[in-house]
Amino acid sequence: MIKNITQEAILAFEKNYRTNFVNSLSGYKSLSLIGTQNKAGQQNLAIFNSVFHVGANPPLIGFVARPSENYERHTIENILETGFYTINHVGLDFYEKAHQTAARYDRNSSEFDAVGLKNETLNDFKAPFVSESAIKIAVKFKEKIDIKSNGTSIIIGEIVEVYIKESVIAEDGFVNLSHANGIAGGGLDAYYKTELLARFSYAKVGKGLDKIN
Amino acid sequence: MIKNITQEAILAFEKNYRTNFVNSLSGYKSLSLIGTQNKAGQQNLAIFNSVFHVGANPPLIGFVARPSENYERHTIENILETGFYTINHVGLDFYEKAHQTAARYDRNSSEFDAVGLKNETLNDFKAPFVSESAIKIAVKFKEKIDIKSNGTSIIIGEIVEVYIKESVIAEDGFVNLSHANGIAGGGLDAYYKTELLARFSYAKVGKGLDKIN
Numbered sequence: 273m274i275k276n277i278t279q280e281a282i283l284a285f286e287k288n289y290r291t292n293f294v295n296s297l298s299g300y301k302s303l304s305l306i307g308t309q310n311k312a313g314q315q316n317l318a319i320f321n322s323v324f325h326v327g328a329n330p331p332l333i334g335f336v337a338r339p340s341e342n343y344e345r346h347t348i349e350n351i352l353e354t355g356f357y358t359i360n361h362v363g364l365d366f367y368e369k370a371h372q373t374a375a376r377y378d379r380n381s382s383e384f385d386a387v388g389l390k391n392e393t394l395n396d397f398k399a400p401f402v403s404e405s406a407i408k409i410a411v412k413f414k415e416k417i418d419i420k421s422n423g424t425s426i427i428i429g430e431i432v433e434v435y436i437k438e439s440v441i442a443e444d445g446f447v448n449l450s451h452a453n454g455i456a457g458g459g460l461d462a463y464y465k466t467e468l469l470a471r472f473s474y475a476k477v478g479k480g481l482d483k484i485n
Numbered sequence: 486m487i488k489n490i491t492q493e494a495i496l497a498f499e500k501n502y503r504t505n506f507v508n509s510l511s512g513y514k515s516l517s518l519i520g521t522q523n524k525a526g527q528q529n530l531a532i533f534n535s536v537f538h539v540g541a542n543p544p545l546i547g548f549v550a551r552p553s554e555n556y557e558r559h560t561i562e563n564i565l566e567t568g569f570y571t572i573n574h575v576g577l578d579f580y581e582k583a584h585q586t587a588a589r590y591d592r593n594s595s596e597f598d599a600v601g602l603k604n605e606t607l608n609d610f611k612a613p614f615v616s617e618s619a620i621k622i623a624v625k626f627k628e629k630i631d632i633k634s635n636g637t638s639i640i641i642g643e644i645v646e647v648y649i650k651e652s653v654i655a656e657d658g659f660v661n662l663s664h665a666n667g668i669a670g671g672g673l674d675a676y677y678k679t680e681l682l683a684r685f686s687y688a689k690v691g692k693g694l695d696k697i698n
Binding site: 273274275276277278279282283285287288289290291292293294295296297298299300301302303304322323324325326327328329330331332333334336338361367368371372373374375376377378386394395407409414415417419420421422424426428430431432433434435436437438439441442444445446447448449450454455456457458459460461462463464465466467468469470471472473474475476477479481484 | 486487488489490491492495496498500501502503504505506507508509510511512513514515516517535536537538539540541542543544545546547549551574580581584585586587588589590591599607608620622627628630632633634635637639641643644645646647648649650651652654655657658659660661662663667668669670671672673674675676677678679680681682683684685686687688689690692694697
């Protein structure tokens, strides 16, 4: 049965119920660990389910940051302080550890140690990578955009470098995320296993679609 | 083997290769059909893989729009003209039709007819819904934000009403997208089937995670 839920009803929901419900409505989400450090070298690692594609040329990537939440504030503070961060895909083999980074660890403790993930410095980049991740992206901060409607921010960065398992890149540049041990997010706390069903050719008027591969 | 790909290398890639590659890097994506109409009542339907969660209270939802592409221009023009649109989750049973909406159909033809999806008017809302979709969201335009780095826009809207299969909502408000016939996106043209692996409890310092359900 189809249920009709009005905005009034959503606003009247108990807080946790509303958060679970509305967070589910946008559909599947990317799952990333964002690695940063402050000028003193203190590292931070936090899970985000809001990384999104912004553009390919120049290569730009964004994420949504709610400044009111503790674990995210450390991330944003460090990004604004150093100008650099890493985006590391969450993998099937360590998603429980990734979830645990959301706990409100003290500013002076590293989530890498707390949850048992290995940090890695690559090419002297000024932010730590997650060694276990199959797709690691070095990012340079470009702009912070504020959403007036609710005070949330969007952080846009430029991709500086990528570290990726060579075997997951197809001949035409496509990356099969399920081959890269990928896992999709949903709501606030859900983890989905995936399997590639199909890729389709560029859609044209009056022409049927072909499957790619 | 781990491959290191620099920004210089990305910029030197052949255009389609670069587009496929960078579009894959942000991870899994939501897949939605956005329904609009202009003041004259001409309907438009277009697939987007960039819908994201913005906030639960008030319930806000966003998407990224590249104004240079034809099919998206109709969507944005209609949204700015009427102030209303619908976001309909793409389902496993009609994702090939959803992909075909990306073709550059003429302004005066409806993608509903062209690809064989059924339009539906609900509660006199000023934009058409996709009848086949298990999760349909009526949205009111709130703000358009421009990303300086590449001229892309982000459209933020307020959720006015939701039409959803009652059976997919869990006791705590969570929506199991794989029960809702959901399908995740990747890159420009990839479709992934999903299966819920786990939900974890709210992470706390010094406390192990529990599985929910």
